[in-house]
Amino acid sequence: MLRVALILGFLAYASAYVCSKDACATVRCANVAEAECTSGGGKFVANGGYCGCCDACRQQLAEGDSCMSMVLLGVSMKAECAPGLHCDPKTLKCVQGFGGLLLSRRDDAPCAAALLKAQNGPSLLGAPTPSCDGEGYYQPKQCQGSQCYCVSKNGKEISGYTANVWEAQQMTCQCARDQAEYMASGLIGKFFYCTSDGSYQTYQCQGDVCFCADTNGVKMDHSPSVHISQVTKLNCKTGF
Structure with a gap:
C-alpha cells in the first residue's frame, strides 16, 4: 500500500511539474566534467539536467536494471537505459531492443522521431516518452503523468477516452482508434461499441x-x- 501511495505521489508531481521560461535564472549548476562522466561509464549530455539548464551525467542502466524513475518522471535526468535497450513499460526494467521499432523506419515515422528526440534531447522533468509500435507510429494508448489517453497513429489525441494510469492495465484504445479511422475515411454504417477508456x-x-x-x-x-x-x-x- 505504501509503495502504491508513493508511486501515485510521484505521478501527481510529474504531471503537475512545468518548467517556467525563467527557471534557469535561479538554478546553480553543479560542475559536470565530460571526461570524468564518460570514464565512469556515464553519458555526458549538454543541457540534459534540470529544465535543460545544466549539463548532466546520465548513468547507463544495464539490461535488467530497474527504470521505474524514467516511467514515473518522464525522461530521467540521472539515468537511462544504455544504447540498444529500452524501458519496458510492463516490467519497468531495461530490456533488449528499441521497443519493437523497425530500425529502417525509426527516423521518418512520427513516434520514432519523437522517441529519439526524447531520448537524446535535454531531460525535462515530467516530459512524456512516447510508446511506439513496430513501424514507428504511436501505439493507441499513451500515458503522461497520472493519465492515459488514446491517440491516432500520428499521435493526435482522440478526445473522450482517458483513464488514471493505475487503472489502465487493460486499456487498449483500439476501439477508439478504429472508430476514429473509420469516421475519417468518410464511410458510414458501422457502429463501434467502446468502453470509456477506448477499449472494445x-x-x-x-x-x-x-x-x-x-x-x-x-x-x-x-x-x-x-x-x-x-x-x-x-x-x-x-x-x-
Whole structure:
C-alpha cells in the first residue's frame, strides 16, 4: 500500500511539474566534467539536467536494471537505459531492443522521431516518452503523468477516452482508434461499441445481431449471437 501511495505521489508531481521560461535564472549548476562522466561509464549530455539548464551525467542502466524513475518522471535526468535497450513499460526494467521499432523506419515515422528526440534531447522533468509500435507510429494508448489517453497513429489525441494510469492495465484504445479511422475515411454504417477508456466492449454488434468479441472487436469462436434487444443476456465476461 505504501509503495502504491508513493508511486501515485510521484505521478501527481510529474504531471503537475512545468518548467517556467525563467527557471534557469535561479538554478546553480553543479560542475559536470565530460571526461570524468564518460570514464565512469556515464553519458555526458549538454543541457540534459534540470529544465535543460545544466549539463548532466546520465548513468547507463544495464539490461535488467530497474527504470521505474524514467516511467514515473518522464525522461530521467540521472539515468537511462544504455544504447540498444529500452524501458519496458510492463516490467519497468531495461530490456533488449528499441521497443519493437523497425530500425529502417525509426527516423521518418512520427513516434520514432519523437522517441529519439526524447531520448537524446535535454531531460525535462515530467516530459512524456512516447510508446511506439513496430513501424514507428504511436501505439493507441499513451500515458503522461497520472493519465492515459488514446491517440491516432500520428499521435493526435482522440478526445473522450482517458483513464488514471493505475487503472489502465487493460486499456487498449483500439476501439477508439478504429472508430476514429473509420469516421475519417468518410464511410458510414458501422457502429463501434467502446468502453470509456477506448477499449472494445466485450460484445459487438453488426446490424441488429450482437456477439461476444475479443480485444480487437472480432467475434470470438463459438460465441452465441443474439438480437440487439437481447444483448444484456450475453455472458461474454463469464464465458458462454
